[in-house]
Amino acid sequence: MTSPVTDSTPEFQPCTITVLGGGSFGTALADIAARKGHVVRQWMRSEEQAAEMNRTHINQRYLPEYEVSEQIEATSNFDYAVSGCDLIFVAIPSQHFRSVVSRLQGKVGEAMIISTTKGVEAETFDLMSEILHEEVPGSRIGVLSGPNLAKEIMARQITATVIASEDEELCQLVQDILHCDYFRVYSNHDRYGVELGGALKNIYAIVAGLATALGMGDNTRSMLITRGLAEMSRFAVKLGANPLTFLGLAGVGDLIVTCESRLSRNFRVGYALGEGKSLEQAQQELGQVAEGVNTLSLVRAKAREMDVYMPIVDGLYAIIIENKNIRDVTSTMMMREQKTDVEFLLQDNIMAQNSVTH
């Protein structure tokens, strides 16, 4: 049995927190909050899964190796789960996000709502916090994103995340709720950039998994991560995000962890593809969400519409959707026109400034 980390500081104020989603990340967040002494309800679709979790304190399907706090109350009763809570974390895969959060309408009073989902909606290209704005108008909204592999959080590996919102009070509350000796929460006001970073990096994790399975080296993976970052930032800037956000935990931080870790489901899908499995087989064997697969097609279409150069996205799409030969695609990518290393103009601005001051 793991020891509690209950917050015993005099200023500690227990909150009532609801987590929507019975998967790995929802469970990891519920566990942190419950161990800190908050009242935590975790909503999941399956009545049997909820009953089993309350009985055994183990999420058998998603995190069978870890015992969760006995203080988490799992429930399949949605209205009960969200009644009278102060804050809601939503950890539902992007494809089902709207259908679940639309049920919050008129039920949540003043509760703040935080999306933890790293994906894009197919029909609208909406990010999850935009869906929250549409489905629960008037609510206070934030996004939690960063290098946060659920299993490492459950193992109490030291981890940092980002809470992003224009709402300063919301950021402060989430920091207070989740901060403990193994989990640090940084704030950022660029909600859109933070959220976009979390969604985009999944694509490059698939590429990294694929490259690793094919026996490509560390030089290759480093190139993929760095050029992936350039591509992500280029795309995000075109959509109006701040490229500097991509230098933080929710950008390069999350990109590194998902491109380097075999715990990443997106990496694992890529790895399985590299072993010659079909996309369907890879997803089926995973049995959990790998958001990057859907995000890939959506981002490729959007990049074409906006005329953004994304060769890695194009290459992965050619391999896994158009079934092109991996070696041919890689060779075409390598033989493309040579580009400059760093493309943003910050450096030019600094040099221009220096030439004035020196």
Ligand SMILES: NC(=O)C1=CN([C@@H]2O[C@H](COP(=O)(O)OP(=O)(O)OC[C@H]3O[C@@H](n4cnc5c(N)ncnc54)[C@H](O)[C@@H]3O)[C@@H](O)[C@H]2O)C=CC1
């Ligand atoms: N697992 C991780 O390490 C992290 C995951 N995330 C993000 O969190 C989101 C959720 O991921 P996980 O919890 O890992 O996924 P998961 O695959 O472990 O679990 C997904 C959960 O959503 C539930 N679900 C699916 N459709 C539903 C519906 N229509 N109604 C109600 N529940 C439904 C499933 O039953 C399951 O409990 C994803 O967008 C992921 O990118 C973010 C950070 C870390």
Ligand SMILES: O=C(CO)COP(=O)(O)O
């Ligand atoms: O977002 C994550 C880590 O920050 C989890 O990545 P996967 O969804 O690829 O497992």
